[in-house]
Amino acid sequence: MASPANRAPPHLHFLVLLFLLLSPSITAWKKDEFRNCNQTPFCKRARSRKPNTLPPLSVSDVSLSDGGLAARLISSDISRPLLLHLSVYHGGILRLKIDEDSSVDPPSRSRFQVPDVLLPDLNDRRLWLSRLSSSSPGFSSFYLADGFEAVLRHDPFELSVRRTGSGSDPTQDRILSLNSHGLFDFEQLRSKNDGEEWEERFRSHTDSRPYGPQSITLDVSFHDADFVYGIPEHASTSLALRPTRGPGVDDSEPYRLFNLDVFEYLHESPFGLYGSIPFMISHGERSTAGFFWLNSAEMQIDVLAPGWDDPESPDDRRIDTLWMSEAGVVDAFFLVGPGPKDVIQQYTSLTGTPSMPPEFAIAYHQCRWNYRDEEDVAAVDAGFDEHDIPYDVLWLDIEHTDGKRYFTWDPVLFPNPEEMQKKLAEKGRKMVTIVDPHIKRDDSFFLHKEATEKGYYVKDGSGRDYDGWCWSGSSSYPDILNPEIREWWSEKFSLQNYKGSTPTLYIWNDMNEPSVFNGPEVTMPRDTVHYGGIEHREVHNAYGYYFHMATANGLVKRGGGNVRPFVLSRAFFAGSQRYGAVWTGDNTADWDHLRVSVPMVLTLGLTGITFSGADVGGFFGNPEPELLVRWYQVGAYYPFFRGHAHHDTRRREPWLLGERNTALMREAIHTRYSLLPYYYTLFRETSVTGVPVMRPLWVEFPNDKETYNNADAFMIGSNLLIQGIYEEGQKSVSVYLPGKQSWYNLKTGVGYAGGMTHKFDVSEDCIPSFQRAGTIVPRRERFRRSSSQMVNDPYTLVIALNSSLAAEGELYVDDGKSYDFEQGAYIHRRFIFSNGKLTSSSIRPANVGEKKFSSDCVIERIIFLGLPHGAKRALIETENREADIEPGPLILRAGSSPTALVVRKPNLRIADDWTLKIL
Structure with missing residues (x-):
C-alpha cells in the first residue's frame, strides 16, 4: 500500500484531507523525509570512531555457570561491569549475551530483550560446558562443534570461532570474530546530568529520549569470505552486500534496519524498507558462516571494504562489518556452517522453519487496490474462466470496509459478503481481505470502543492512548507486544466476531511497520510506550511481527486448531516465517524493479522467509505489455505469486492487453500450476x-x-534453474549453467554442458529455464479453474538423466489444508531411476504418527530426457504389464516438437511401491 498523497481514498473525511493538504507534498520517495546516519546520533558517533581508539575492555572472573561460560567485562570507560555469558547449542551454534550488571549502581530500568522470537525448545538443545581450555595464556577456549572451537581472548576482549587443529596460535584459521578492531561500545543507562540535553529532533518531531543514550556498537569479521549476504530489507540488483565504507567506496549510507512505509522505493539503495532481519551470511570457497543479533531496535550496518582500517595493507581474505543498534542488549549467535544449507538450518533452528502453507496459497493470487464492489468481483472471477486462466485467490483492499473500519464491509458496495465468498468457493477459490493495525478512533466503532475500555492501545509519553493518522484518519494502535492483547486480537477473526467472513476468507496485514502518516519518518514516535514500560524504539522492528503472529493465530483458532492459516504481512522480523508470507512492498512498473525483485526475494529466503514475492507488474505505474509479460514469466517462479496494482493504474487483468499477451500470461500462469506438485x-x-x-x-x-x-x-x-529477462526488447541472454552435470532446456529438451556460459536467443513465449541432469520433477499438466480442482488429477514425471543414465526426485502430498500431516497423514515418495529401472518407494520415517492419508491419483505420463532412443518397451514389473513408449514433446503444448521419450498411461498409483523397467 502506498503513502498518503498517492493513496488518498475517495471517502476520507475532511480532517484527513486538511492534514494532507497541510503536509509536504509526497509524490515519490524523498530522502529528506527520512533520517540518514549523520542525523542519527548513535550512528554518527559509532561511525566516527577509529579502530582500537576506545578504552579497551578486558575479561575477568571467568567461570562455568548455568551450563556455559560466565565472565565480566571491565574497562576504565564504563561505570558498572558488563555481564558476559556464552552458551553452546547443538548443531554448531554459539550464543553471546552481554548486559549491564544491574547489581552495581542499579539503573532505573532493565534493557529490553526481545521475547517470543527464539523457539521455546532452544534451551533443551543447549550443550553444557564441563571444562574450559587455557592452553594459551590469556585465552579461554571450548568445544563448539565437530571441527570448530570458540576462543575468548581476555585482554583486550575478543571472541572468535576457529577451526580446530589449526596450531597453538588461537587467532589462526578463524571463521568469525567479534571486537577484533576494538569497536565494541556499550552506552550504559544512567541518570541525566544537569544541563544535559537528551532530546533528539528531526524535522518537526521531537524524541524525548527519557532514558538517554543506550546504543551498542560491535564489529564482526567474517574470515575467508568472498561475499556477505542478508540483512533484508533493501532494494539492490546485487545479491551480495556491497561495501558501504572504505577505499574505492563513494559516500554511502550504512545498511539501515528500521521498518518503514517507503513508497516507490529506490531500486539501488542501502535504505531500510518494510522489514528487518539482523542476520548476515558470509560465503567463500572454504566455508559459510552466519551472524545473527536478536535486537529489534533500529540498526545501521556497515560492510567495510578491504583496507578500511589500513589502506597500506588491505586484507581481502576477510570482510569486516560494523553493527550499530540504538538500544537493547547483545544477544548474538555465531553459526559455523560449514556449508550454506547448514547455516540456514542453524538459523531456522533458532527462529523457526517456515510454516507449511495451505496448498491454495502457493498458486496464483489476483489483487488490486481496489475491486470496486461485488459486481466487479464477479466480473473479474468470470474473466479468468472465460479466458481459461486458473487462479486461486481474489483480494480486497481497504475500500471494501465500512468507512475504513476493519472487520466490516461497505453496506452498499459489499452488501452480501458471505454469498460473494461462497460463489468463489464453489470453484475452489478463496478471498483475502485487508486488516491493518490502525484502528479508527470512532466511538461508534465496536473495535475502538472495546480497545479503549480495556486500555489496549500503545500509549504516548504522557500515558494517553497514542493518536496517529492513517487511512482511517485519527487512529490508535493495539499494544500487540502484550500477550493478552494478542489473544484479544486473535479472537476478532472468529466467524462470530468478523461478521460476513467465512472459512474461505484469509487475511492481509499491511501498514504494520507501523505506518503513521503524521509520525516521524511516517511511523510511530520512538518514545511511545508499550507493555511493561518498553519504549517503541526498543521494539519497533518487531511490531509487525507480533501483529502477524496474532493474526495468524486468530485464523488457526477460527479453524479449530486444525486449519492452516494464510496471512500476508508487509512488515517482518526474524521468525516471521512461522506465521505466513511477506511481499516486497510498493514497487514500481519498470524494468529495474523487475530485476531487483529477484535478489530481494532470494535474500528473504536466505534469512528464513522463503514464502515471499513481489507485486507482479509493479504496484505503481502502468507497465507496457512486454514488461508485464516478462514479469509474469519471472513471477510465476516466486514462492508467493500475486498480481497487484495501485488504484490509479490502468486495469491489467491478464486478458486486457490483447490476445497475444493474454496467451503469454496464460502460459506463464499455467507453468506455475503445472509445477505446483x-x-x-x-x-x-x-x-x-x-x-x-x-x-x-x-x-x-x-x-x-x-x-x-x-x-x-x-x-x-535443487532441480530447476531460471534466468529472468530484465531488459526491454532483449534479443539474447547469456546464462551460466553451474556444476559438472548437464542441464536440459525445458522448452526444447536440448541438453547443455554445465560449468560454462551459453548464449540463448530470447523468445517472447517464455524465459530460459532448465532442469538439472540427475533429477526427477513431478508436474500436473491438466489445467482447471483452481488448484483445489486439480486435486484428483494425474501426475507427470519429468526425468532428466545424467551421464550415468540415473536420476532421482521426490513427491510430497497431503490434504493441502489441515495439520493432520503432523500426525502422519501424508504421502512422501522417492523416485529413483537407475540401471534402466524406475522405482517408487516411501520415505516416511518410523513413528511419524497414526493418521493416514490416501490418494487414488496415478502417474499418467513419464517423460525421459537423455534416454537413448533405442528404448522400445516399458515393463511395469510389479504388475507384469507393459505401457507404451514413444518419442514425444517435453512439455505438452501446441507446437512442441518430439524431443523426449514418453511413457504413456502407465497409471501407477502415487501411494504404491512399484518398479518400471525400460527395455
Missing part, C-alpha cells in the same frame, strides 16, 4: 529444514565462484 514438495522441505524454495545458485553450488554474486538467475529447489 514440485513447489508443494519444496514447501514441505523448507518446513522441515528451513532451506528456501527459491535459492541463489551458490547455495546449490557452493564451490563454484561464478555463482557467488549471480542475481539474475536462481534455483527453484
Whole structure:
C-alpha cells in the first residue's frame, strides 16, 4: 500500500484531507523525509570512531555457570561491569549475551530483550560446558562443534570461532570474530546530568529520549569470505552486500534496519524498507558462516571494504562489518556452517522453519487496490474462466470496509459478503481481505470502543492512548507486544466476531511497520510506550511481527486448531516465517524493479522467509505489455505469486492487453500450476529444514565462484534453474549453467554442458529455464479453474538423466489444508531411476504418527530426457504389464516438437511401491 498523497481514498473525511493538504507534498520517495546516519546520533558517533581508539575492555572472573561460560567485562570507560555469558547449542551454534550488571549502581530500568522470537525448545538443545581450555595464556577456549572451537581472548576482549587443529596460535584459521578492531561500545543507562540535553529532533518531531543514550556498537569479521549476504530489507540488483565504507567506496549510507512505509522505493539503495532481519551470511570457497543479533531496535550496518582500517595493507581474505543498534542488549549467535544449507538450518533452528502453507496459497493470487464492489468481483472471477486462466485467490483492499473500519464491509458496495465468498468457493477459490493495525478512533466503532475500555492501545509519553493518522484518519494502535492483547486480537477473526467472513476468507496485514502518516519518518514516535514500560524504539522492528503472529493465530483458532492459516504481512522480523508470507512492498512498473525483485526475494529466503514475492507488474505505474509479460514469466517462479496494482493504474487483468499477451500470461500462469506438485514438495522441505524454495545458485553450488554474486538467475529447489529477462526488447541472454552435470532446456529438451556460459536467443513465449541432469520433477499438466480442482488429477514425471543414465526426485502430498500431516497423514515418495529401472518407494520415517492419508491419483505420463532412443518397451514389473513408449514433446503444448521419450498411461498409483523397467 502506498503513502498518503498517492493513496488518498475517495471517502476520507475532511480532517484527513486538511492534514494532507497541510503536509509536504509526497509524490515519490524523498530522502529528506527520512533520517540518514549523520542525523542519527548513535550512528554518527559509532561511525566516527577509529579502530582500537576506545578504552579497551578486558575479561575477568571467568567461570562455568548455568551450563556455559560466565565472565565480566571491565574497562576504565564504563561505570558498572558488563555481564558476559556464552552458551553452546547443538548443531554448531554459539550464543553471546552481554548486559549491564544491574547489581552495581542499579539503573532505573532493565534493557529490553526481545521475547517470543527464539523457539521455546532452544534451551533443551543447549550443550553444557564441563571444562574450559587455557592452553594459551590469556585465552579461554571450548568445544563448539565437530571441527570448530570458540576462543575468548581476555585482554583486550575478543571472541572468535576457529577451526580446530589449526596450531597453538588461537587467532589462526578463524571463521568469525567479534571486537577484533576494538569497536565494541556499550552506552550504559544512567541518570541525566544537569544541563544535559537528551532530546533528539528531526524535522518537526521531537524524541524525548527519557532514558538517554543506550546504543551498542560491535564489529564482526567474517574470515575467508568472498561475499556477505542478508540483512533484508533493501532494494539492490546485487545479491551480495556491497561495501558501504572504505577505499574505492563513494559516500554511502550504512545498511539501515528500521521498518518503514517507503513508497516507490529506490531500486539501488542501502535504505531500510518494510522489514528487518539482523542476520548476515558470509560465503567463500572454504566455508559459510552466519551472524545473527536478536535486537529489534533500529540498526545501521556497515560492510567495510578491504583496507578500511589500513589502506597500506588491505586484507581481502576477510570482510569486516560494523553493527550499530540504538538500544537493547547483545544477544548474538555465531553459526559455523560449514556449508550454506547448514547455516540456514542453524538459523531456522533458532527462529523457526517456515510454516507449511495451505496448498491454495502457493498458486496464483489476483489483487488490486481496489475491486470496486461485488459486481466487479464477479466480473473479474468470470474473466479468468472465460479466458481459461486458473487462479486461486481474489483480494480486497481497504475500500471494501465500512468507512475504513476493519472487520466490516461497505453496506452498499459489499452488501452480501458471505454469498460473494461462497460463489468463489464453489470453484475452489478463496478471498483475502485487508486488516491493518490502525484502528479508527470512532466511538461508534465496536473495535475502538472495546480497545479503549480495556486500555489496549500503545500509549504516548504522557500515558494517553497514542493518536496517529492513517487511512482511517485519527487512529490508535493495539499494544500487540502484550500477550493478552494478542489473544484479544486473535479472537476478532472468529466467524462470530468478523461478521460476513467465512472459512474461505484469509487475511492481509499491511501498514504494520507501523505506518503513521503524521509520525516521524511516517511511523510511530520512538518514545511511545508499550507493555511493561518498553519504549517503541526498543521494539519497533518487531511490531509487525507480533501483529502477524496474532493474526495468524486468530485464523488457526477460527479453524479449530486444525486449519492452516494464510496471512500476508508487509512488515517482518526474524521468525516471521512461522506465521505466513511477506511481499516486497510498493514497487514500481519498470524494468529495474523487475530485476531487483529477484535478489530481494532470494535474500528473504536466505534469512528464513522463503514464502515471499513481489507485486507482479509493479504496484505503481502502468507497465507496457512486454514488461508485464516478462514479469509474469519471472513471477510465476516466486514462492508467493500475486498480481497487484495501485488504484490509479490502468486495469491489467491478464486478458486486457490483447490476445497475444493474454496467451503469454496464460502460459506463464499455467507453468506455475503445472509445477505446483514440485513447489508443494519444496514447501514441505523448507518446513522441515528451513532451506528456501527459491535459492541463489551458490547455495546449490557452493564451490563454484561464478555463482557467488549471480542475481539474475536462481534455483527453484535443487532441480530447476531460471534466468529472468530484465531488459526491454532483449534479443539474447547469456546464462551460466553451474556444476559438472548437464542441464536440459525445458522448452526444447536440448541438453547443455554445465560449468560454462551459453548464449540463448530470447523468445517472447517464455524465459530460459532448465532442469538439472540427475533429477526427477513431478508436474500436473491438466489445467482447471483452481488448484483445489486439480486435486484428483494425474501426475507427470519429468526425468532428466545424467551421464550415468540415473536420476532421482521426490513427491510430497497431503490434504493441502489441515495439520493432520503432523500426525502422519501424508504421502512422501522417492523416485529413483537407475540401471534402466524406475522405482517408487516411501520415505516416511518410523513413528511419524497414526493418521493416514490416501490418494487414488496415478502417474499418467513419464517423460525421459537423455534416454537413448533405442528404448522400445516399458515393463511395469510389479504388475507384469507393459505401457507404451514413444518419442514425444517435453512439455505438452501446441507446437512442441518430439524431443523426449514418453511413457504413456502407465497409471501407477502415487501411494504404491512399484518398479518400471525400460527395455
